[in-house]
Amino acid sequence: MTKALCLNCGNLKYGAFCACSCQAQSSGNIGLDIAFIDRFYDIETLKGFGAVIKAIRSATTDPAARRAAFLEYVSEHHPSILTVDLEPEMKAKTTEILRGLTLPTVTVREPPPRRQQRSETDRFEIPKFI
């Protein structure tokens, strides 16, 4: 089953649209829900973004500002994933939140191809006929 990053708590959960153990439901934005899943990024990458979410959570209790700060971080450091254009008031909040934090560096890696996950013994031998 798909592993996805919970945008609320930063832990990994099963299924992009399923509730997390932190009780958070879908973000309400399908594109955002499926942006951080193990089909697009390896588990370490998702955990790296989770560490960013956890660091931001330590800086504010405002859920909307936390979400916006994470999106602002991704937009700034990993614009190939997504970009956001926040309202000036929210932009000021997120700038303030992110300024006081030392965030982990996230190296974005694609997931390993499925074929490489199979072992040599999984290979099917076709007998030769003479």
Ligand SMILES: [Zn+2]
């Ligand atoms: Zn969660």
